[in-house]
């Protein structure tokens with residue numbers, strides 16, 4: 483039976499809130515574990531810098547520039563390594579590839595709400611200085627499924643690099659050989675080591691607190 487897609491403003495049930503909180507907790511725990519790994523093993527940290535360079539990264543998560551925020555690059559790498567290049571289901575379709583059978587998507591953080599204007603930021607700062615506190619509480623991001631690494635995709639049409647072609651329209655298992663250029667790291671600049679270390683330290687969960695500090 484086909485389920486009809488409801489409007490965007492469907493009510494949020496307690497069960498949905500629980501699932502959402504659980505996925506944020508899982509993401510934070512994955513980040514904590516990966517941060518511990520990278521902070522204790524210089525080779526892992528360097529591998530992350532290479533992954534971020536290939537994925538494409540940006541410092542400001544709210545900027546319209548292409549690429550993942552460094553935080554999201556870290557979250558993606560925490561879930562899967564090696565990692566070369568990521569995109570959503572439709573991105574891969576646009577690249578002549580599709581998600582391979584049986585693959586589980588990776589998650590990323592998405593911001594809730596629009597970006598504040600400069601005037602709003604100034605006004606908030608003024609109010610804070612006058613002793614007002616923002617009434618906005620709770621997470622300002624959610625965890626979104628639906629991202630896949632290139633290694634989780636297969637050619638949907640003849641691969642331009644290695645000429646591997648799907649056996650038929652429904653074939654989602656025929657894969658390019660491991661040395662196909664589609665799996666090669668993309669050229670990009672590595673994030674500065676000092677910024678990465680700072681970001682990693684910010685992922686460490688305090689044993690006494692449930693919530694990691696939110697900037």
Ligand SMILES: [Zn+2]
Nearest residue numbers: 641644658662
């Ligand atoms: Zn190929």
